[in-house]
Each structure stands twice: as structure tokens, then as C-alpha cells.
Amino acid sequence: MGRDLTLYPSKASKKELKNLVESLGFVKCSHLWDWPKGTLNYSWFDMEDFKSIDGVSADIYPIKEDKKDKTDNVWALHVRNLFSASFYDVKMLNRLLREARKKFGGTIYGDYGKNRYAPLWEDTSTPISRGISMVYEEVLNRIKKVEFSIPDPKINYESKENDDLTFITSLNQMDPTRDLYNGLVPFAVSAFEFFFSQIFQILLKYDDYSIEKLKNYNQKIDFYDLLLIKENKKTIEGVIAGNYSFQNINQINKAFKEWLGTDIRSILFKKKKIGKNVAFLENKISEIINFRHKIIHHFLFDNELTREKLINIFSTIKISFKEVVNALEDKYSIKIENHS
Template identity: 35%
Template sequence: MSVEITLYTKKATKTSLVKFLLENGFQKIKHFIEELNNTNALHYIWYEFENYQSSSGVEATIQKISSEEQSNYQCSEWILHTRTRSSASFEDKQKQNEIIRITRRQFGGSFYNDWYGTNKYINLDDYPKFSPLEKSLSIISNNATDKLEKLKDCLEGYQNETSDIISKIEHDFIKSLIKDNDPSIILYNSLIPFLVSVIEYFFSQSFYSFLKYDPSCRENITSEKIKIDISEVLNINNNKNTIESIVTKSYNFQNIESINKAYKRYLNIDIRSVLSCKKKVDSKIFRVINKLDEILNARHSFVHELDINYEINKEIYFGYLKTIEVIIELMLAEFKTKNLNIEYNKY
């Protein structure tokens, strides 16, 4: 779903509308439907990356309409159509209102909002406004979960003829002798680093966001003692690097102790305490912190020693994958105790 607002201008030309959109921060784009890229429809988008203001941006199309439509709407040959997606941020909706308002002021005419009616702007009270920290944590957690879900979709229907034959061998001794020929074992071992990448991404990027946007975390940075090369100082001065990024990189987010050290110092969150609870995954109950330690150790052994775990199978790997989902949920619940509103789309 989306909110679409069409302005039927009184005195606009294609050239004047193009100039106007460019002056107001819009960029020329191609429509994903190739047939809609023609001389009668020019497509633009506004997207603000700073402080996660946009989640999908504002789409704008300069359209040429027929003489009959001009007569019906009492408007110019060229009109402006705008659209924001249902997932768009408060700031995206605010920008859509703004661009229609100033376009109308400059070119005249009336507009139709498909949600609110004729000459009615979007009621921004209908949309929640999130802080940069809340938006960043929402994006990070949803991105991590989305990648896990896509991997799960890939593996759900995975089958291998050799693996199936070996699994049907009834004699355990014979099975143990030939299981190193099972290609699924290599597959699941090689995919453990993927899970650790998701762990590292979630913990490091969440930590970075707190450093950048949380006042108490920013205050703690002043007490941080890190040696910084002159080249990095110059990068900071030239906006090519940030203190928050340097502090984040000083911790290893593939190591529980390092993660815990960072989070306790800046966020006052004890990772071991948060993840010490027991959870049930696929009828098995385990302590989350122990399972996380198992995943991290498995990745280290595989990457650095090419140590293959010949006991791993689809069930075990999916247990690892679902453990990462549980970890994200537990951490988000902890973040929310800090009065943060996080939009998490659990699958």
C-alpha cells in the first residue's frame, strides 16, 4: 500500500517541473517497469540517508496528460504525481506534504490525495515518529532477520542424493566410515561463518548506533583511551571516518567477552546475563549463551583450522540459525527497557 498525491498544476511545463524537483533534492531514476520509462513520464526520487530519515523515500513522476484530461482537471499539460510507500518513515511523509505544498504555491492547481481526499495533505499524526536510534535498531534487526530467513528458505528444500543414501544406512559403524563423503556436512560447516557474520553485524552495528545517537553513550566516549594514527585524525576532520566507528572497531564482535566488555562499558548491558536464560528450540531446551559460544567456536575451528564437524546435519544447523533469531529477540527486549520503540518484523 502507499499514499499517492497528484497535483494538477495550472502553469507548469516539463522543464520547469524538472528544474523544480532537482532544486528540491530529487534525483532522476529509471522506473523498474521498463514500459513506464518514456518521454511522457519522467521519474525521480528523494531519499535522505542522514540519521535514517528515509525508509523508502518519496517517488515523484512528471507526467504528460491528454487534452481531455487537461479539460477535465482544468490544468496544465504536465502534472506531478508523488508516492510514498506504506513502510515510508514519518520524514518521508513529511517531505511528500512539503513538496506538494511548495509545488502548488509555485505552479498553482489542485491536488488529490488517495487517502485523504481533494486538497488534503497527509495527516502526520497518523504516522509514528521514531528517533534515529530507534530507526537504526529497527533496520539492523530486520535486516539481520531477513538474511536468516532467506538462508532458511534456501535450505528448507535442500536435498542431496548421496546424503540421503548415507542417512539410510542402518549400521552405525559403516555409516561412520563413509560419512566424510557426505557433501551436506561440508555445506553446513561452510555456512556457519554466515551465522557468525549475522551475529557480528547485529552486535557491532547496534553498538555503533548507540554510540552515535544515545547521549549517555556519547558522553562515555570522552573517557575512552584509544591510540589514533594521524591519518585517522585527518580522516575524521575530512568526514571520512568517525570516532564512533573507531571505537566500534576496537572491539571484536565475534567474541563473547569482547562484546560483553563493549556493551557493559557503554550501554550498561551485561550480555552474559541477558543471554543466560534457557530457551526451547525445536523441542530442545538449552542455555542461549552456551549455544552462542558453540557457534562461535565452530566458526573459529572451521575458518582457522579447517576443522570439520562430521556430526552436523540439517537439524543441528537449523538449531544454530534459530538460536541467532532468539538472540536478536532477547537483545531487542533488553533495548526496549531503555524506552526505545523498535519495529521488529518477526517472521
């Protein structure tokens, strides 16, 4: 679902529409929709200060016969973005329509009626809230996709009265999907690492304390890293993040404490219901990280890892994200959006 609006210009050539679209920073892209032959597809994103979430798509296309009653012009301009788009995305969508209509005349038809633009709202977001929202959204979406794809067991005998429970358990442990479940544990830890690494780098860039600390910070940097920074392929924040391991709670806590004054361990040191049990969140995360280490470095699989237990692992990771997000909302007086 999203915002769909189309301008049917009074008079505008394909080249004129193309020049206007490109002048606003739109770049050519491919498109999944089956557009008419000759269509030009564009997209726009503004990643400065994480202003874009979904961006804007713009399509210059030849008008079909059943739409010729709207204009005598040959070409139309279609714009679209998702309902999860940011304030800045919607603002650009409207800007393109306004400038095109001012220059070429015509009529707008779309989700909000004739000649009506997409409504805007009061934007209270900040670079920190938008950046964290983007990371949070991405990692939750990826986890949800994996959770949706987790197969049911191939072997799943249920014990009955007078059954030998040891024998039934042994049979179920032979289920080949349990190897697949084990293989997804490193993915869970990777999601955990990505979340904390990216959040740390975002906060480094905008947190007042870290900005001041950076002014007097000394660190040797490899010449190769300097070249990457010069080419905008690496950031100062990325270099600093490289000093820590984000697959280790102690290291994560050290990074956040040293640079941001935030105690991650205290945030995670609380009891939470995970599946049917209640446990300390920090302890469960440490267990998952150690589990991943055994799989990656020793090829040790747990034949008792059921689908339910794997789902609980993902739940633990997601709960840890939520606890940290809540704490950061309080610390920075922000609202972190989540459309997942």
C-alpha cells in the same frame, strides 16, 4: 505495498517540476518500473538521526492519453513510498505534493482519494529507536532471504525397520548440500557481528553516559583514520568500535559494559527453546562462533550439519537479537519497530 499519489498540475513544465523536486533534496536515480520515455526519476533519504527508513521516490513523467482528462498539462508528478516508511518519509512525501500543488495547482489522485494526502501519525521514535530498528530490519531481512534459499538435501535416506542406522547415517553424510550448509555458518556469525557492532555505534552516539565519557576519553588515532573521519568515511564511534571484536561474546560484553553500562552476557544468559531443545542462549552462540572459526581457519566441516540444524543456528542468532532489542527497549524506554 505502499503509498501511491499523483499530482496532475494545472500548468507546470518539466523543468519547473524538476527544479522544485531538486530544491527539496531529491536526487536523480534509476528505477525498476517501465516509465514512459522522458521520465525523470528521483529519490530522497534523510539519514541524519536515522530519520528515513524507505525514503520517498518522485517521478516526473509525460501523461498518457488515457489520463489527459485529468489535466491539460503535459507532465505529472508521482510520489511513492512503502507502508514501512518512517514518519519523516511520509512527511516529505506530503510536503512535496503540497508545495507542488501550491505552486502549480492541479489535482491529486491516489490511495487516499482526491486531493487527500497520506495520513501521518504521532511519532514517538528517537534516534536510538530508529537506528536500532534500521539495523534490526536489515539483518533480519538478509537472514530471511538466506533461510528461504537454503536447498533441501540431495541425499536424504530415511531409516526403516531393520535398517543399519550407521550405514544410513553414513550415506546421508555424503550429501553435498551439507558442505553448502557449513558454508552458511560464517554468514550467521557475520550477521551476529554486524548487529552488535552497528548497535554499539548507534548507542555510543546518543547514549548520555557514553557522550559524557567520550569528552574525557583518550586514544591514539592513526593519521589515515583522521583523514577518513574528515572525509565522512569513518566516524568516531567506528574508531572506538574498532577496539573490540564483535565475534566474541566477552569482547562484546566488555564494549557494552565499558561504554554503555549494559551487560550483554546477562541478557543472553537464559534458557531458550531452539528447535526441539532447550539450551542456554549464550552457550549456543559460543558454539556457533567456534564452529565458524573451525570452518574459516581450519577448513573443518561438520558432515552432521543438516538443514534443520542450520535453521536452528539462524534461529539462535535471531533469538539473541530479540533478547537484546527487548532489553534496550526497557533501558531507553523506546519502541523498536520491526516490519520483517
